[in-house]
Amino acid sequence: MERAVGFILLTLVVYEVMKKLYVRFYTPLLLPIVTTTGTLVAVLLWFQLPYQTYMEGGKWIGRLLGPAVVALAFPLYHHRQTLKRQFWPIFQAVCAGAMIAIVSGACFSVLFHLNKKVLFSLLPKSVTSPIAMDIAKEIGGIPALAAVYVMIAGIFGAVFGPPLLRALQITHPLGVGIALGSASHGVGTAKALEIGKEAAAISSIAMTLSAILAAFLCPLFVSVLL
Amino acid sequence: MKRALIIAVQVAGLYGLYGIGVWLQHWFHLPILGSIIGMLLLFFLLMSGVVKERWLGDGAQFLLSYLPLLFVPSTVGIADYLSLFQGRGLLSIAVVMISTVMVMTASGAIGQWRAKKAEKETEIHQETKGMNG
Incomplete structure (x- = not known):
């Protein structure tokens, strides 16, 4: 105690x-x-x-993380107009991101001769840890290890994402929000909150969408290709 | 003191919504996390006006201002896997980093490109409307 x-x-x-x-x-x-x-x-x-x-x-x-994720409904609500106007661009970009996350993760793992358990653990690294752990369990990875890769993706993205995006001249709140949310989930969204409320709202949409997509795509990808 | 009490009550309210989300997930065996169901639920409640922003706004603001802190207990879990940072484990970390950069670049670029295109289209649309009217 x-x-x-x-x-x-x-x-x-x-x-x-x-x-x-x-x-x-x-x-x-x-x-x-x-x-x-x-x-x-x-x-x-x-x-x-x-x-x-x-x-x-x-x-x-x-x-407190659970209620904090619930609280993300507020930035979403404040930017409901943007959300309505920009739903399709967000959806398309996040879909692309989710697919690239899985395919690139798998390709580089094969290229570097990582063993299958490691591959399956790092495949869902771009989505929020509770979901990633579930996905890892389902496809035959190690949930705790998956959580570690999720944190590496989150921290790496939060630290190096903003300068990378600036260098690539991705400065539109929509681009920044999608990038941080789909590559670095909640940790990226926390960073987006520092950049601006609109980027944060979009980042929380992106992280939610990409978590849902990954929950479908990862098992599908593994069963079809690996 | 009064403000602290308001925040505490509102955080408890958000916790309640989270609880409902978790319950819904288990009850219907949904592939989506309870917290995200709670978020969508709150979003629809706000949109429909059932829940007023001032009922939960301060508590939400409080939680979001501490969001990075709330991730710390899970990130400290890396302590159990420090061996990853030696030998072949480093390669797996490199894979995660390369892939993260790729996801970020692609999704950010596509998002910005599509958003700008959509904005331009609305502008043109409004201009033509203006000319006609």
Whole structure:
């Protein structure tokens, strides 16, 4: 019990400090989710504490994720006009993204001779972790490993996505939102929230759509081609 | 203090919607996650005016401002798989990164291209309408 409260407080304090650091230096490498995760992992390793022990407290913070996803209905609602006007462009772009995610993941895995269990675990990496874990289980991957690849895709996209998109002159809120949502799910959407409310609304649509698409496409792709 | 109470009550309300979403998912064996069903549900409730924005708005704003924090417990799970960052595991991480860049570039570019095209079409449409009228 005390340990659980301790881990919750530790997470909150580290996050607040890292947020301050990020505001002070404002470089993508100091994104609070990266630095907070890094610090906590270092603490666990230093004291040789297993992840399970951390989760006695951590799960209480994670539990708020469900209602937070529900809260994404608000940016969606605020941008309902855009949503209505732009539904087809969003749908087409997200479809393309979901297919590229699966095909490129599979092709490079084969190219690099990764074993099948790893391939099946990384195939759903572009969608939010609870769904990705379900998909991985269904196609024969390892759910916990799938969650790790999801986090790598999320963090990598949140850190390097915005500069990449700027370099490619993708600055339209619709392009930015779709890119972050379909490649980096919730972590990307959290980053989009920092860029602007419209990009965030579109990012949450993109992440939802791509999760639904991946839940259909991954098993289909595996059963047909692998 | 009063504001904190309002936020707490509204977060509880959002939690309730999440609970309904999870329940619907299990009951109908849907392939969509409960939280996403809850989000769609709230969206339709707002659109139809059944739920007013001020009933849940502050709580939602509060949760969304802490969104990255809420992912931290799951990202810390990487601690159990640090061996991935050595040897062949690195290749799998490279695959994830390359694929992420490809998805981001393609979906972003297609989205922007289609959006701009759609905007242009509406403009032309409005112009012609203006000329006729």
